[in-house]
Every structure is written in structure tokens, then in C-alpha cells.
Amino acid sequence: MRPTIRMDAVLVQAVIAGALSFAHLHDIAEAAGQDGWKAWAYPVSVDLLLVAAWRRLRNLRTAGDPTRAAWTWFTVALVASLGANVATAGLLDLNDVPAWLRILVAGWPALAFLGGTLLVHTPSARPADEPAAPAVEIDREEPATPFLAPEPEPAEAISAPELEPAPAPPPAVAVPAPLLEHARKVAAAHHSTTGNRIDADTLRARLGVPVPMAEAIASQLA
Template identity: 40%
Template structure:
């Protein structure tokens, strides 16, 4: 087993544990918030009592989905982080407040642990995702010294031959080759795969140029290698 395979297996195992932990924490927190609603005005309506916690927990779910999508695009979505943190802190606060005054300390701890554990678990998952999708600028700096691979411009026609009987006109200059580091092509392929998973569309040269921060000729050459 290679190092890459071992890392992938570890991330999958951690992801399964985190999903199970998050599901259990959400269920415990949701059920406790339903009890809080029952003791605070919704005792006569079981349907509303069980729907009420969703007005808070769905903010957490929406924020986590947006954070995961941003991570796949190698970006940081502060709005999504704000939704997740606000929803989580609100859930922790309401779970603790629902215990009531003058209760043993462990009662408050038991109420606070599920939403706090869910927040920490998702944070750990996002840390692994961001490590597997390295920052583009750092990756380009790391592969700058890699051995280049000569790639001909795929979008340029061959240079026309000089017309006969006009020797005074110089022949057109040949299209220069664009040198692309092999590691950069591999990284661009990961970016293209993430783009396809997020949008359902193949990545184009303009998007590659924006994501990788490279000149247009180099982006064209990379795009030609990915097709």
C-alpha cells in the first residue's frame, strides 16, 4: 500500500466515524430541543414541538454543505462558516438553557456535549478535506522546480509554408512550445475533477487560468492535456 492509498483509507475511516458521531449528536441535540419546546409553549402541539428545532439545526446543515462545497473548490466560504458557527452556538446555548436553573453541573454538561461534539467533528472533517486539496499558490511554488514537459500549443494551426516564388518574404515563425511542469498537470487534473464534481461541466482554459493563476498560453496547454 502506497502512502497515498494509506492516507485515502485513513480519511475514509475518519469520515465514517465523523458521520456516525455527527448523526448521533444531532439526534440527541434535536430531541433535547424538542423537550425544551414542549416545556416552553408547545406542549399542546407535538408536530410543532418536533419541527421547532429544525429552525435552528437546518442553519447548521446548510452551512456545513456550503463549507464542503467551498472546500472542494479550494476556497474558504466565510458566510458558510458564519452560518455553521452561529447555528451551533445557538444550539449549545438553547440546550444548556433548557436544563433550567439550579441544576447539577453535569446536567448542563450533558446538554452541551452533543451540539459541541457535532461542531468539533465537522471541523475535523473540513481540516482533512482542506489538507487533501492544497492551496493552489503553495502547490505551484512547490512544483516550480519540477522537470518540465514540452507541450505543443494544441489550438494553433501549423505555420504556413512560404509562398512559392516570393523568397523575399520570410517564412512565418513556428509556434513556440509551452513548457508545463508534470506536477502542475497532475494538480490541474485534480482541480478539473473537483470542478466537474461541483458543476457537472468540464473545466475550460479560462477557468484553469483563474484557478491556477497562470498565463493564458500555459492554461491553454494544460487544457489541451486534460481533454
């Protein structure tokens, strides 16, 4: 059975708009004195900066980090693209380009390189694909009272020791549902990255919980 190819109106519209914007940027660059392959490189540079800034903006929003820098470079790339499209509508004489436009076109590569470098190498507070751990209140154990030795009994009162029942096993550590759900996401991300199941020590380091709770979570994830 052959796969059917469906035309998506949104995709077709995006291709047409991208091609027109690409051509307008090329015309502006060529009119500003950038001939040959350089005129074709300008549209690629503008569109790549626009896409990189938008992708960085989405990652920062997901991670809950400040998005001012990403918004700045997205605006710069958008203004460059819109400006080139508007300029080709007859507002400028492409046969006699003003000096300020030649300066902007000539300085664009350095500006785009700076923006792309800052977008790639600006660290975030935490990885975007790892959600923040929910706040879980953990009850602190109260300090045990000091053990006092019993007073010795008289010799005649000492009887044979009675067998005491075996101590009951310690109660299982209760894992809150939000913490367990977050641990499942962390374990899935760890497995997709390393190919191995996450262990109790890694869970304790990722979630910041005590060892007993980390082992209880690991036993429920097994």
C-alpha cells in the first residue's frame, strides 16, 4: 500500500512566504553592493537568526528562565526581514541605494554572528527538558530520648527473663504522588539519555531526597 501524500495549506503558505522573503532579502543585499554568493548568504543569515531566536525563546519559557535576550535577537531578525520586504515595495530606488542602507547591510554579518553566539552559549538555570522538582515537605525525625539503665533489682527478685516478641519491621516510606510522578519523568529522561535504568543514588542526587525515600521511589519505579 503506497503512502498517500496530503498537501498541507499551512505548509504551502509557509514555503511561499519564505521564498518571497528570501528573494526580497537577496535583492536588497545585491542592491547594497553584495554581489555573487554573498547576496544569497544574507537571506540565510537573517532567517537562521530568526529561527534560532524563536527556538531559544521557547526553551527559556519552558525552563522558566528570563527571555529578554532571546526576545531582543528575535526582534532584530524580524525587523531585518520585514525591512527588506517593505523596502522592495517601491519605497527605495534599488538602483540608487542610500549610504545608510549599505552600512546596515555591510554590518549585518557581525551583528548576526554576535546574536547567534549569545543565543547558543548563554547558559540556562537548568536543562529545558528536565522539569523542576516539586516542593515536598519531609518530616524531620524527633531526637530520641536518652536511654536510662534500669535500677538493679535484688537478687531474690530476679526471675528468668521472658522472651520478648520480635520487633515489627519499620514502616514503609510513603512517597507523595507528585514526587513519584516527577521521579518517573526524571527516570524516563535518564533512560532515554543513557540507555540504563536510574538507580537510587542518582534519584537521590536528582531529587534531593533522603536515602530511604530514594530507595522507596526506586523500588516503585522498578
